[in-house]
Amino acid sequence: MSTLEAPVMTNRTVKRYSRNSLGALGIGAVVAAVLVVLPAFVGESSINQLTQFFSFLILAIGWNVLAGYGGMVSIGQQAYLGIASYAVLYLSLHGVLSWWAAPIAIAFCGVLSIPISYLAFRLRGSFFAIGTWVIAEVCLLVVAQIESLGGGAGASLNDLNRFSPNTAGDVTYWVGLAIVLISLASVALLLRSRVGLALMSIRDDELAAEATGVNVMRTKRIAYVLSATICAGAGVLLILSNLEVQPNSSFSVQYSAFMIFMVLVGGMGTFEGPIVGAIVFFALQQWLAANGAWYLIILGAVAVAVTLWLPRGVWGTVDPRNRRSLVPLRHRVSVSATVESGE
Amino acid sequence: MTNTSPSPQNLFEANNIVKRIGTVVIADGVDIHVPAGSIVGMIGPNGAGKTTMLGIFSGNVKANSGTVVFKGRDVTSVAMAKRARLGIGRTFQIPRPFDKLTVFEHTLLAVQQSQSVSMSEAHERAIFALERCGLLKLVNEIGGDLRLLDRKRLEMARAVALDPALVLLDEVAGGLNNAEVGQLIEIVLSLRDSGISFLWVEHVIRALNATADRIVCLSGGHLIAEGSPAEVLAHPAVIESYFGSPAFMSTAS
Ligand SMILES: Nc1ncnc2c1ncn2[C@@H]1O[C@H](COP(=O)(O)OP(=O)(O)OP(=O)(O)O)[C@@H](O)[C@H]1O
Ligand SMILES: [Mg+2]
Numbered sequence: 067m068s069t070l071e072a073p074v075m076t077n078r079t080v081k082r083y084s085r086n087s088l089g090a091l092g093i094g095a096v097v098a099a100v101l102v103v104l105p106a107f108v109g110e111s112s113i114n115q116l117t118q119f120f121s122f123l124i125l126a127i128g129w130n131v132l133a134g135y136g137g138m139v140s141i142g143q144q145a146y147l148g149i150a151s152y153a154v155l156y157l158s159l160h161g162v163l164s165w166w167a168a169p170i171a172i173a174f175c176g177v178l179s180i181p182i183s184y185l186a187f188r189l190r191g192s193f194f195a196i197g198t199w200v201i202a203e204v205c206l207l208v209v210a211q212i213e214s215l216g217g218g219a220g221a222s223l224n225d226l227n228r229f230s231p232n233t234a235g236d237v238t239y240w241v242g243l244a245i246v247l248i249s250l251a252s253v254a255l256l257l258r259s260r261v262g263l264a265l266m267s268i269r270d271d272e273l274a275a276e277a278t279g280v281n282v283m284r285t286k287r288i289a290y291v292l293s294a295t296i297c298a299g300a301g302v303l304l305i306l307s308n309l310e311v312q313p314n315s316s317f318s319v320q321y322s323a324f325m326i327f328m329v330l331v332g333g334m335g336t337f338e339g340p341i342v343g344a345i346v347f348f349a350l351q352q353w354l355a356a357n358g359a360w361y362l363i364i365l366g367a368v369a370v371a372v373t374l375w376l377p378r379g380v381w382g383t384v385d386p387r388n389r390r391s392l393v394p395l396r397h398r399v400s401v402s403a404t405v406e407s408g409e
Numbered sequence: 410m411t412n413t414s415p416s417p418q419n420l421f422e423a424n425n426i427v428k429r430i431g432t433v434v435i436a437d438g439v440d441i442h443v444p445a446g447s448i449v450g451m452i453g454p455n456g457a458g459k460t461t462m463l464g465i466f467s468g469n470v471k472a473n474s475g476t477v478v479f480k481g482r483d484v485t486s487v488a489m490a491k492r493a494r495l496g497i498g499r500t501f502q503i504p505r506p507f508d509k510l511t512v513f514e515h516t517l518l519a520v521q522q523s524q525s526v527s528m529s530e531a532h533e534r535a536i537f538a539l540e541r542c543g544l545l546k547l548v549n550e551i552g553g554d555l556r557l558l559d560r561k562r563l564e565m566a567r568a569v570a571l572d573p574a575l576v577l578l579d580e581v582a583g584g585l586n587n588a589e590v591g592q593l594i595e596i597v598l599s600l601r602d603s604g605i606s607f608l609w610v611e612h613v614i615r616a617l618n619a620t621a622d623r624i625v626c627l628s629g630g631h632l633i634a635e636g637s638p639a640e641v642l643a644h645p646a647v648i649e650s651y652f653g654s655p656a657f658m659s660t661a662s
Binding site: 078080260263264266267269270271273274275276277278279280281282335387388396397398399401 | 467469488489490491493494498499501505506507508509510511513514515517518519521522523532533536545548549551552554567568571
């Protein structure tokens with residue numbers, strides 16, 4: 067058609083930044099800067115609460131990469147959470163200061179997730195979900211057998227005791243903040259890359275993605291490894307702030323329920339969704355903490371309400387077509403055509 | 410044509426393809442060749458196995474036996490994605506857009522996967538593919554929002570953006586009105602002139618009549634006719650098996 071029309075001079079520009087996203091990046095930078103200096107201004111208990119919040123935020127970010135962008139619904143990401151916690155414990159028992167152990171534990175989980183992905187990717191759909199859970203349970207059973215790591219009873223992390231609680235809390239807070247920022251940045255970079263576009267195409271239609279030349283297994287594996295690495299960040303942060311681990315809680319499937327809750331509420335497959343979801347989740351948790359069993363019942367009710375009335379989640383409802391994203395991930399083409407002559 | 414020595418002037422050869430689904434015989438030793446620069450049409454009754462054959466050619470369906478040769482290379486065991494990167498594009502009879510990606514991102518994906526070029530060049534090529542398939546106006550729309558006609562155009566644009574040597578079309582003219590079929594014919598001819606060959610499965614005979622160099626008719630596991638459009642459409646076996654009655658022919662043309 068267009069090849070047959072009169073010669074047309076068109077000016078096309080492909081944009082990834084919008085006023086929206088530039089503004090948001092500015093605000094994000096300010097928020098990050100405020101968070102960095104915050105320990106100088108607020109008390110220890112608030113800092114510790116924020117650290118807890120970071121660990122949930124990291125989990126939501128990690129699960130969203132896998133399920134929201136990769137279409138792979140896992141209920142076994144707690145495997146990496148638990149392994150990372152235990153890796154920190156192991157390293158601290160062998161003389162590595164826990165804070166330094168954090169990046170090593172995270173990297174270890176990233177590497178470990180590669181062979182595990184070969185196992186998990188043999189399964190699809192709901193079998194994949196169950197399979198990942200089984201893998202996490204196996205990890206739990208194995209770790210609970212290791213007596214030097216406390217066996218089934220767990221162990222406490224002692225090497226941070228030589229610092230004042232204030233200092234330890236602040237440093238752990240900064241470690242958590244760093245993991246949050248690095249997670250967000252690496253997800254943004256992935257999504258902006260060709261791998262990210264390929265990943266979203268697989269999520270939308272795997273067969274069509276293959277017909278478009280996408281190496282499906284390789285692309286999924288990249289997302290899986292990134293997700294595992296990020297979830298490991300949450301595990302590291304949980305042991306650094308709780309100063310103890312116990313297999314049944316570190317490998318608890320409850321974390322998967324929390325991840326799913328946060329991502330569904332916030333908006334699956336949106337960059338902002340996990341952040342919104344983690345804030346909602348954390349607010350509910352703080353508000354309801356005193357109410358014991360009611361806490362879980364209300365969480366469940368919120369989840370049901372969101373699936374019924376906001377099936378795209380909060381951010382997905384604000385921005386159903388991904389046009390207002392605060393982060394420049396998608397493409398926007400502006401075509402201004404001027405017909406040269408009436409030929 | 411033998412399996413072992415593909416003739417160089419054929420861009421694409423499927424040799425001695427055998428395919429059964431359950432007890433249904435889709436192909437019982439079928440040979441289909443696409444010479445470089447040509448458009449080959451494929452017709453056949455509903456359920457004859459045309460879509461299945463395109464699946465065998467593009468790599469998402471396994472044949473029971475037979476070989477697929479593309480650019481002189483045996484690609485029988487090459488995966489679909491690799492074939493796409495090598496230059497075999499395809500469309501799906503029931504369009505399969507990426508529901509959450511923009512139209513532009515569909516063709517950008519294809520360019521990025523198949524060609525190693527700079528980002529700005531990739532953007533140019535992605536837009537060019539949309540322009541050639543008449544989709545430029547919808548460049549920022551979301552795949553899942555498109556109407557059927559535009560979904561079909563998007564199928565083509567995505568395949569064309571692979572910079573393919575061969576595109577397998579599956580009923581892209583179905584459901585189009587007369588004027589739209591005319592536009593489609595122009596698009597396909599201009600793509601052919603730019604060097605893309607086609608294997609086009611189509612029920613809209615007019616489209617094949619206007620474009621195809623050769624037509625083959627698949628029925629009952631065999632090519633029951635093969636030749637120029639005029640020859641094939643006048644072939645008694647084709648009229649019998651495909652159109653049911655000669656009367657249908659006069660209304661169709
Ligand atoms: N996955 C499958 N499982 C079982 N039967 C199948 C499968 N795919 C196709 N078939 C059968 O194989 C036969 C050929 O189907 P195919 O879609 O290839 O035909 P077609 O020639 O493209 O038909 P149409 O003109 O309606 O598009 C049909 O009888 C169909 O029911
Ligand atoms: Mg078909």
